[in-house]
Amino acid sequence: MVSAPEGVVWHASGLYPRGMRTGFAKGQISLIQSPCVKLIPVSSKQGIPSRSENYSDWYNELVVRAGLAEHSAVAGCMVIKPHGYALWENMQRALDDMFKATGHVNAYFPMFIPKSFLSREAEHVEGFAKECAVVTHYRLKMDPNGKGLIVDPEAKLDEELILRPTSETVIWNTYKKWIQSYRDLPLLINQWANIVRWEMRARLFLRTREFLWQEGHTAHATYEEAEQECLTMLDVYRQFAEDWMAVPVVCGVKTENEKFAGADHTYCIEAMTQDLRAIQAGTSHHLGQNFAKAFDVTFQSAEGKLEHVYATSWGVSTRLIGTLVMAHSDDKGLILPPKLAPVQVVFVPIARDDASRALTYAESDRLAGLLRAKGIRVTVDKRDKESPGFKFNDWELKGACVRVELGPRDLESQSCIVALRDTGSKAPMPLEAMVDDMPTILADIQGRMLEKAKEMRNANVKRVDTWEEFEKTFEGEGGPGFILAHWDGTSETENIISEKTKATIRCIPHVPFSPDDELPGVCVLTGKPSQRRVVFAKAY
């Protein structure tokens, strides 16, 4: 039996912390029960597995226990709980403002796509056909043979409808009617919507059959203008990731293998998780004239010529929440950047009796009011039945950025204890100073989080030049970080590398980590000439 490291609770007899979904079959559990197999260490009574021990379990349990989301029994989908949705709303608000600032407006298009639409763009069908949910009937009825509710065979649709896996096709079918003249361009529209992709395996926020996202769809008169739009939106995503999420990202272009089905080329932002894998956080596609041709969208130019428009599409999804969790959080729970955290400051009033409870509650409310007047999101935790210790842990789990403890002793000295979630530091502070400094405290946390994530990321960017070393680097469970290596530029080589090592090319970066990365070399697998290094990683 393995001995437990100090400060870590190991669950031996129960095998798993209370409430933890094992996901194992009975036989598998008895294997774990046997003395030779390692147990899962649990970092707290709440039962989040240790991040370093099992990243995947840690992530899953954290998302559930922090109240962000849970698996639904329905159709392999996810339920986003209020805390998770509040986070999403904050993200939406910030993104939406950025879209508006770059000249876009919102609209909404149907979620049903006639099957024939999907087949108009050859690459597009090929990319999405394997994961479509299809509506075939429009009515149910009671079975005459008493088998209950059945699909009415007489209500079969002439043409099946696909639940949108992405909206290019419906939107371009609509744009055809909206665009006649160069005066109608550019058309800059965004949609907030849900999307269905029938994935075989779900991971909360990272891969679920239904997810929420935003998809921008624009039409332009020239290739160059569309290209500019693509890059503008990629930069909006980069800014959002860095300034709001405090997650540094690599901007770059996807290889042919990894680009969007139907795109001319795809730009992306790639983040690094704490288990040193890559996660695609957002994409921006230059669709060329592919969809314009497929849906026959033309415009008359100022010179009177009829031309097909150029298109872009770009999107980020609730996957950003997964990215946020994977980039920052720890064994105690979520660490959320103040700019996005649903609860920036939580007051935990501490009481000895009814009298002191009334006092600390009232004072907490008063101080919370002062902070709210500064635009800070504040909660006062007045749950009577929970102990202060429980609340401390609970809010650390939920990712409140700052905790203010206020007890009878503090009231006497007109001070409070201020605890920071990101560093874990805890110090007394005069009440007035706490109120005055709170915006700065929050801004500091935001800054520190980005710095810390940058350091982590930069410390895990490596250059590899031989195949032997490359293969070795990608052995094992987690990821090795971002591996900069030379590649001969062919899909064949990329495929062989990914089969052998599970490593994929995340992107060809716009800005090199070092100028030398853009010098020519030889492909790490084939030895053929390579123009520059590209980013390899294991991806989520």
Add this chain to the structure above:
RNA sequence: CGGGGCGUGGCGCAGUUUGGUAGCGCGCUUCCAUGGGGUGGAAGAGGUCGCACGUUCGAAUCGUGUCGCCCCGACCA
């Protein structure tokens, strides 16, 4: 779709090999104390053991069928 496995209070599980009428932990309810890092005690509520048929005096347990779910793989924002 291939390969494994599991269905027992709200959640996590034991009990099945060797049939005897269901148990544990958490959660929940009420009360008392407690409250500055997951608080202690007491008393309660809650399950015809996925479903159907069969074997048996008797089935959570054995047999057959059926439904559902999970894990590994292919796919993937």
